[in-house]
Amino acid sequence: MASVTVRSSSHDYEVLIGKGLRHNLVEFISSGYTSILVITDSTVKDHYLQDVKESLSEATPVFTAVVPAGESSKSMVRYEELLDSCVDVKLDRKSLIIALGGGMIGDLAGFVASTYLRGIDYIQMPTTILAHDSSVGGKVAINHPKGKNLIGSFYHPVKVIYDIETMETLPESEIRSGYGEVIKHAFLSDEDWAHRLLKGKLSELSVKQLESDIMKGIQVKASIVEKDEREAGIRKYLNLGHTLAHAIEAELGYGEITHGEAVAVGLLFMMKLSNELKGAQLPIQAYKEWLDDNNYPVSVLTRIRPDRMLERMMLDKKTLRRKINFVLLHELSDPYVVEIEEAQLLEQMSLLINEVSGE
């Protein structure tokens, strides 16, 4: 088992990563809780809920709440239902919520924990690769019909327990989604790591490499959020690829493509902007090939309209006075934030769409 300690303004917390951790929860979870509510989704439930319940202390009452799988559950309706569940099972201030699932569950259950009785403890138990990103850093949220994560808080878990075995049941699309954020973390931090990833195929991934990539990703994320918890400065770098990704997800409807796939496509646009507008020499051709080799849905670009994307980016919370800030790269591992004019964005987006369409 490996571990990383994350420092936050309210408290420090540990991220534990290892095989089969879900079978030994009693070792990692304080016995002082009056009750525990495990929040999970309809897919994860069938795989791991029983294991988790069995490995918690018999001395503590354990309740469960299950929401439908998929990003569309990160909604006001599910948020309200879960708060009702907290009230119904009488969670008190010394109760614990466990978020068992991917990023959707972590964000949703974390937001419930942050606002029930003005905040009770919660533990993240990520079951996807993608969630290596969202489970660290304290951002919890639900979506609004007009934008992703528009409603939420900054609220840190008391622990993150990452059972690497739960990655073994992931479908190909989820591995692809997770590596959208993994490669972002590599682009942000480590040129060698990035090139190594670009040379590999996800279908040939070993468990050992997966574990190492997740650990490295968490370290990148943790080191940035520790320095800038509330996104006043460098935390913005973590939005690399996300400005377009959020707009695509909102436009297509959440759940149409996965978040990490959208990020992977957003990173392509980031490379385009960095190279064309700012003279960088990022390996866009190698990245395009990697996206193709691993079946990333780059073709979604042919289904979007640049003007509508622009309107959605305006609403994005990183927007200030209707100008659009982008995170770009001078080179791999060297990010910066820059304001880009609407006309240039429209032009580069059209060019990229044409390239992808094969024109």
Place this chain on the structure above:
Amino acid sequence: MASVTVRSSSHDYEVLIGKGLRHNLVEFISSGYTSILVITDSTVKDHYLQDVKESLSEATPVFTAVVPAGESSKSMVRYEELLDSCVDVKLDRKSLIIALGGGMIGDLAGFVASTYLRGIDYIQMPTTILAHDSSVGGKVAINHPKGKNLIGSFYHPVKVIYDIETMETLPESEIRSGYGEVIKHAFLSDEDWAHRLLKGKLSELSVKQLESDIMKGIQVKASIVEKDEREAGIRKYLNLGHTLAHAIEAELGYGEITHGEAVAVGLLFMMKLSNELKGAQLPIQAYKEWLDDNNYPVSVLTRIRPDRMLERMMLDKKTLRRKINFVLLHELSDPYVVEIEEAQLLEQMSLLINEVSGE
């Protein structure tokens, strides 16, 4: 103009108290905001919204959102509507929310501010005496059908601007409600002040005394919350009278009696418990007379059932392992927290109900 500085874990903020402050907002509010949303209720709107809008800088776009007056607006439905308003007028991370109104508006608008884009700045502009309590300390919340303030956050305003002139339009019931919390602050902190209040009649209150009472109340509140922001210890003292008050409000339906009136009745029960069970000698007779003289609705006690009150107190967030903690007084200005058995609570509540019924 008087001012008090409140220290919080995230930032310090000023409470400004004075006459006519609403006409000079441009002096007190940073000019750096991209836009401002004033959230108020249907009653306050008619009195003060125009003044507030006129005194804000013309350089900043100002939007307004109005909810129906009354505690029933502290609901999930209004919360959602207000978040929609924030999205519709495109508030961004550099926007400001102004909560113009009583405690309901402060709690509701503060909760919106705390969760829109994971938290944007807000300013409290209390227009009631009662709100001298809720506007300081960072507790923001909405109600759940099963309990008051069950959903919320700890989130501090960037400023509190208390225009004492806005108290002049308050109906008698609102003055009574406000003094429920004022006398609580006196009971908690200052025997002389408490006795002085008990000797006075609210109908004969001077503006000067009102200003002084509000200032003293805010100082008591601020000094306690600074030492214990998240209610781990002494902040619990502020719940003096509130355990029964919340149960009464929930039982009768929010809005049936005002919060401060419920607190005033809860304080009577607190005195009864302190004297009968713990041998204190609090001036319960003088307090009863003060309640009668000032038309507090003590008779609500004849409309409640002790067993149902007990069930509701169990749900109260101060409850742990189904035991009920009460804040009592050894003597005036000397509070403590103690666990009280269900049987004793039922007995003392029945006794008090009988006394009030005149049996």
